[in-house]
Amino acid sequence: MFEAIAFYLFAALTIVMFTITVMTSQALYALTAMAAGMIFISAFFFILGADFLGAIQIIVYTGAVMAIYAFGMMFFDTTRNVVEKRSNPRFVVVLGALAAVLVVFIVLAPIVTTNLNANYPIDLAVGNSQAIGMVLFTKYLVPFELAAVMLLVAMIAGIVLAGKKMDKSLTLMTEEDIALMHDSFTHESTQEEAH
């Protein structure tokens, strides 16, 4: 009974949160509702007995949504409504409905044909985290390593893109030095544009 109550409670909460995320024109509402929705999803993992995945869902998405907040701070005044440009609302509605129907179909197909069975059922003798580790480091080792390499590539690319003049500290420089550096930098970029 408790599982049913918890499931319906968190299902309703998750749907409401993600509806707010999509419908609102307030950047702060959208971001907060998304963070809350992501955290409420972890409840489903806990109900299913997948404690490890539930905790990981919380940890990963609190950090990930935090990064989106940083973008929100940069691009919007988060205390004002964002004015959206809707050039063709009918087109958006049709595409949105199609996408929703498609997702429902994809999720329901294996359930309707009763093709759904657990490849790695929960083994009470082995802990949750150990079971995931075993699957990850035997059968899915190659995708796992591939994901690791992709993340490494993304990290190095991020450092290279953002790391220009990282060896200089603006706090330790005098005003003149900063002005000089700024001048040479703009000069370089105008030259590059000329090329």
Next chain:
Amino acid sequence: MDMAFIIETIVKIVVILLVFSALAGLGTYFERKVLAFMQRRLGPMHVGPFGLLQVAADGIKLFTKEDIIPQNVVKPIFKIAPVITAATAFMAAAAIPFWPQFTVFGYTVHPIVADVNIGILYVLGVMAIGLYGPLLGGMASANKFSLISAARSAAVFISYEVISGLSLLAPLMLVGSLSLIDINNYQAGGIGNWIVWSQPVAFILFWIAAFAETGRTPFHLVANDHEIIDGFGTEYSGMRWGLFFIGEYANMFFISFVIAIIFLGGFGDGSIAGAFQLLLKVAFFFFFFLWTRAAWPDVRPDQLMWLCWKVLMPIAVINVVITGLVMMF
């Protein structure tokens, strides 16, 4: 699930809530007294004996003060932000074993609300949600200094979560379990078995990260003392500001419990002496939070980031690699 279990759980939750909100209030008293003695002042002394009733006076003030919501803030977010900080601090406590199990009138009590087998991940994860409080409070405040403080606190918290996670990895590899009770039982053999002896580097790193995650003084960039305003809390008043405070102090107590259980043997073999030792260890770590506040100034934000990414993170990674090599061969 029988009725006795539900009632027991509810009683435990209520006890933890009451004890730790009271402790959070007393914590402010201890902080002011300790800081005062270290700075050759008297601290609170006028209300009650030794100023002990100052806590009650502050509480009455916070509860009865007018709850001011400024005109241009994003109201729902502004209102919910302090609740997030306080609520997640107490939610994180659900997986912390505060005491060894004991028997009262023939009934065995486990002083832990939910003994999940990934306890430490749950505690750290839910504590991490707590940092949405300062972030949302600052962003919703319609105040530039609050916004800057929110951005800075988000950067600090995200960075130091990396340190706390990586530094914990090495001891967890030794224990082979994520449950705080298993970690405690691993060290049940006495002082010689404490993880702090086999993982001193991880202990220091996690301790430093604990300061950043609770926003305590050497890393107190959440509220900007040097701007002479309260950072994300500038626009708050009354009990909403008090909730931020309760969350911060409860977090200090809970992270002290976590450090004591993981690195310093926790409650040991579960005897009464072990239980009181755990409380002493927690008291020491809480005192250390206050001690550093009296002894050290704040570091600059760029120094804090430099420390995190260029010093602590490489040390943590090397520590994990060396631990792995030692365990393999």
